[in-house]
Amino acid sequence: MxxxxxxxxxxxxxxxxxxxxxxxxxxxxxxxxxxxxxxxxxxxxxxxxxxxxxxxxxxxxxxxxxxxxxxxxxxxxxxxxxxxxxxxxxxxxxxxxxxxxxxxxxxxxxxxxxxxxxxxxxxxxxxxxxxxxxxxxxxxxxxxxxxxxxxxxxxxxxxxxxxxxxxxxxxxxxxxxxxxxxxxxxxDPQCLALDAIAQRAITTDPNWSGGDYYGGDPPTGGLALARQIGHVMYLSKSSMADKFGRRSAGIDAGRDTFEMDPAAGFFPYREVESYLDYQGEKFAKRFDANSYLYLTRAMDNYxxxxxxxxxxxxxxxxxxxxxxxxxxxxxxxxxxxxxxxxxxxxxxxxxxxxxxxxxxxxxxxxxxxxxxxxxxxxxxxxxxxxxxxxxxxxxxxxxxxxxxxxxxxxxx
Missing domain, CATH: 3.40.50.1820 (Alpha/Beta hydrolase fold, catalytic domain)
Structure with missing residues (x-):
């Protein structure tokens, strides 16, 4: 080449x-x-x-x-x-x-x-x-x-x-x-609002530490939540209905990703939750939380x-x-x-x-x-x-x- x-x-x-x-x-x-x-x-x-x-x-x-x-x-x-x-x-x-x-x-x-x-x-x-x-x-x-x-x-x-x-x-x-x-x-304002929630998910994670988390535990939980919000933005109602419906995932293992309230055990862990947990966890392993903040703010500002x-x-x-x-x-x-x-x-x-x-x-x-x-x-x-x-x-x-x-x- x-x-x-x-x-x-x-x-x-x-x-x-x-x-x-x-x-x-x-x-x-x-x-x-x-x-x-x-x-x-x-x-x-x-x-x-x-x-x-x-x-x-x-x-x-x-x-x-x-x-x-x-x-x-x-x-x-x-x-x-x-x-x-x-x-x-x-x-x-x-x-x-x-x-x-x-x-x-x-x-x-x-x-x-x-x-x-x-x-x-x-x-x-x-x-x-x-x-x-x-x-x-x-x-x-x-x-x-x-x-x-x-x-x-x-x-x-x-x-x-x-x-x-x-x-x-x-x-x-x-x-x-x-x-x-x-x-x-x-x-538009709706997307700005969702991005703001995603950004807050990162900055309120205790491990974010004001952005000084390098060398320690990164804010993977906050970044995973931010990415989950993004995935909901990227899918349509019809695609989510076709892909997941209201079906139960049949397993509770994915609930280990985030701390759940005691009552959650009575209700099904749905496929849509399992998908979001998987995508969020995978993303948090490959991307940097501060970079996600910087890039979403650049997009918001444009x-x-x-x-x-x-x-x-x-x-x-x-x-x-x-x-x-x-x-x-x-x-x-x-x-x-x-x-x-x-x-x-x-x-x-x-x-x-x-x-x-x-x-x-x-x-x-x-x-x-x-x-x-x-x-x-x-x-x-x-x-x-x-x-x-x-x-x-x-x-x-x-x-x-x-x-x-x-x-x-x-x-x-």
Whole structure:
């Protein structure tokens, strides 16, 4: 795999590379002496084929190639392997793909668990507050280091889709095509409220110790609860009904994860509880509690219109094309929010397609339905909004309130 400088780089199977980008001043005004960014690249660079993939909240730079890797787990482990790779929607035989772990995370880039060079100890909560704008600036600096001045496309899902929007806003001349999947211009109050509860679950865990828990017992209980709240946000009512119903799990072993009240023994331990306990416990073993606080606050704070009169003004300098994907069962980032964003793009004069997928999977659909996400992404990367899988479902072309779903595009 050949990078912009002609050197051979990894293909994602050997783990991330880490580069020091020097002193970095965050949007909050605080600085660190060395910003380290973990990143992976895939494919060969030809000068005009670079695609930046922005990961979601707890993702990593390891976007693909997971079948030969064992050092990450859960969502961070090859989290879009069905979308990125040879012959896939983001075809690494055609595009040079870059994915970087964002500052504030715990998968190789500078963040609360990384070492403060002045003390030799983990930063903890002394690490500066991070924003989505900081992620974008760090990615731009990484691309400068790699010798990539311009992107064919930038793509991301969930808060990674917000990262995409910030690229369009902050570097409109550096991107030809933008793909924002299951995202919005800002969180709504309900999601802000749920994130606040998740954050409080961490900070009220006695082991959090004001964020200074490194070397001791981490706040795994609080982090597990925070992740459970997240999982409820990512699923839809119908998917939870189909997956769990009100069925009993048949065992009480999972109740050891959290202390239960005495009366609980009279009632069934339900499958939905067992699922949440398992997911929470697994997540608490792989992720850092402070990083979860930092990243959720960055997502909560994001507002596309910040510094501008409105969303349209924020997008006005962009001269490329935009594709928005949304899912009918997603109440975290709704179809309506995507359509508002699509209207802002159109009002700015941007050629825009909004592709709506009929799905019961909720917010997780962008990760678990590659057969539906892949076709419009592949067509848009190749042909922009003129791609068949894009224009056939484009609300602006059809005249519908939202883009209809053509299931024939995704049938076996």
């Amino acid at each position: 050949t990078g912009p400088d002609g050197t051979e780089r990894g293909d994602g199977t050997d783990g991330p590379e880490t580069v020091s980008l020097g002193e970095f001043t965050f949007e909050c005004g605080e600085s660190i002496p060395e910003l380290e960014i973990a990143y992976e690249t895939y494919g060969d660079f030809t000068g005009d084929n670079a695609v930046l993939v922005c990961h979601a909240l707890t993702g990593s730079a390891h976007v693909a190639g997971g079948r030969r890797r064992t050092d990450t787990a859960g969502q961070a482990h090859a989290w879009w392997d069905d979308i990125v790779g040879p012959g896939k929607a983001v075809d690494t035989t055609e595009y040079y793909v870059i994915c970087a772990n964002v500052p504030g995370s715990c998968y190789g880039s500078s963040g609360p668990p990384s070492t403060n060079p002045e003390t030799g100890e983990p930063w903890g909560t002394d690490f500066p507050a991070v924003t989505v704008a900081d992620w974008t600036r760090a990615q731009r600096r990484l691309l400068d280091h790699l010798g990539i001045p311009h992107l064919h496309a930038v793509i991301g899902g969930s808060v990674g889709g917000m990262n995409v929007l910030e690229w369009v806003k902050r570097h409109p001349d550096h991107v030809d095509r933008a793909i924002s999947v299951a995202a919005a211009a800002r969180l 507002d596309l219109a910040s510094g501008y009169e409105n969303d349209t003004d924020a997008l006005a300098a962009f001269d490329g094309e935009a594709l928005l994907l949304s899912f009918t069962g997603d109440w975290h980032f709704t179809v309506e929010q995507s359509e508002v964003l699509a209207d802002a793009f159109r009002a700015s004069g941007t050629d825009t397609a909004h592709h709506v997928i009929d799905s019961d999977h909720g917010h997780d659909a962008f990760l678990v339905e590659p057969d539906r996400v892949g076709p419009p992404v592949a067509d848009f990367l190749e042909a922009g909004i003129r791609g068949k899988a894009v224009t056939d479902t484009d609300a602006s072309e059809e005249g519908d309130e939202f883009a209809p779903v053509h299931t024939s595009l995704f049938s076996d």
